[in-house]
Amino acid sequence: MTQLSYWQRIKIAFQYVMPQLYLTQLAGWFAKQKWGAVTHFAIKLFAKKYQVNMQEAEKTEFTAYASFNEFFIRPLKTAAREINPESTxxxxxxxxxxxxxxxxxxxxxxxxxxxxxxxxxxxxxxxxxxxxxxxxxxxxxxxxxxxxxxxxxxxxxxxxxxxxxxxxxxxxxxxxxxxxxxxxxxxxxxxxxxxxxxxxxxxxxxxxxxxxxxxxxxxxxxxxxxxxxxxxxxxxxxxxxxxxxxxxxxxxxxxxxxxxxxxxxxxxxxxxxxxxxxxxxxxxxxxxx
Incomplete structure (x- = not known):
């Protein structure tokens, strides 16, 4: 097994001591906020960082999402995913x-x-x-x-x-x-x-x-x-x-x-x-x- 680096060990240890619920609640509060241009800019940065494919989304413009939550659960265009029709x-x-x-x-x-x-x-x-x-x-x-x-x-x-x-x-x-x-x-x-x-x-x-x-x-x-x-x-x-x-x-x-x-x-x-x-x-x- 590959030996972990110092920073990898720190990353694992942090998971045990960080305030998981508090961070999650804070993220949930932030994701609900509707701050107009600020929210749209943050969504744009997020999408760029994680290379989100907006072209398959039903709404392709960042300004179409009033909050991060709306962006996170964005629906896709009708034809974006084909469901395999085989009955088996x-x-x-x-x-x-x-x-x-x-x-x-x-x-x-x-x-x-x-x-x-x-x-x-x-x-x-x-x-x-x-x-x-x-x-x-x-x-x-x-x-x-x-x-x-x-x-x-x-x-x-x-x-x-x-x-x-x-x-x-x-x-x-x-x-x-x-x-x-x-x-x-x-x-x-x-x-x-x-x-x-x-x-x-x-x-x-x-x-x-x-x-x-x-x-x-x-x-x-x-x-x-x-x-x-x-x-x-x-x-x-x-x-x-x-x-x-x-x-x-x-x-x-x-x-x-x-x-x-x-x-x-x-x-x-x-x-x-x-x-x-x-x-x-x-x-x-x-x-x-």
Whole structure:
């Protein structure tokens, strides 16, 4: 393993001591402000720094966004993302890069080389869900600040359960994901369970430092406020939202991470997926087995 430099060690240590919640709340406050020309200038600087492709956005001008939050969750032009139409194909849920993907070894998922985390930790101890997804498949997609921040459905699905799990707000960038053990199972997250033609599927929206909020299409903003305990919502009958393949299911106000879980022997992940594979909404994530 490559020895870390002094500054890399400082960067990791800072994650443990910095006021994560305060910084995130401050970022959330700033992102809501509508300061006219000041906001537009700041958005322009951000877009230039992170090389945001504004030509695919529905509104291409920086002045079209009254706040950073509007800019972060900007919709794309109708034709910007093509959803794979094959009935046996599941689609990628987000623009970004594959952080890890592959087989769930009993109850363990690979976070990064040398680091694993368990289904029990990730799913907040929900034993029924843990048992349902042992030996299944998973894919973790990292959304950087430059990426489109809306999250879409890989396939048709009916929501059966949503769980909010409070937690840390570590940054989820690739370097820290590699060096902070159990990071994805320690961070705040929203777990969404769907019934699909491919078996049960879980799509998890993971929070991070300065990710001001996580929202879903059916419940709106989940956080803030940030509860101190695990909260769960069950959906059934007319109360159960059904979403179509490619439909928006959630959004981040600044990028973070999406984790997809599939049951054993239900899907085969696409052959081209590997660490650092660039992802786009609508491209193939997996095929039905």
């Amino acid at each position: 194909a599941l689609c990628l849920p987000a623009d970004g890069r594959i952080s890890q993907c592959g087989h769930i070894s009993d109850n363990l998922l690979l976070q990064a080389k040398g680091h694993f985390f368990s289904l029990e930790d990730l799913l907040a101890g929900d034993q029924a869900l843990v048992d349902a997804f042992k030996h299944g498949e998973f894919a973790t997609t990292y959304l950087s600040p430059r990426d489109y921040h809306r999250v879409h459905m890989p396939c048709d699905g009916t929501l059966t359960k949503m769980i909010y799990v409070p937690g840390e707000l570590f940054s989820v960038n690739p370097f820290l994901n590699t060096h902070i053990p159990n990071l994805l199972a320690r961070n705040e997250r929203v777990i969404c369970v769907f019934d699909t033609a491919f078996g049960k599927m879980i799509q998890i929206l993971v929070g991070a430092t300065i990710t001001a909020s996580i929202s879903t299409a059916w419940a709106g903003v989940i956080n803030p406020p940030r509860a101190k305990e695990v909260k769960s919502w069950d959906y059934s009958g007319d109360n159960a939202p059904t979403l179509r393949k490619g439909q928006e299911m959630g959004a981040f106000q600044l990028g973070s991470t999406v984790i997809n879980l599939f049951q054993a022997d239900r899907v085969r992940l696409a052959d081209n997926l590997a660490v650092d594979t660039v992802t786009q909404v609508g491209q193939v994530l997996a095929y039905k087995k």
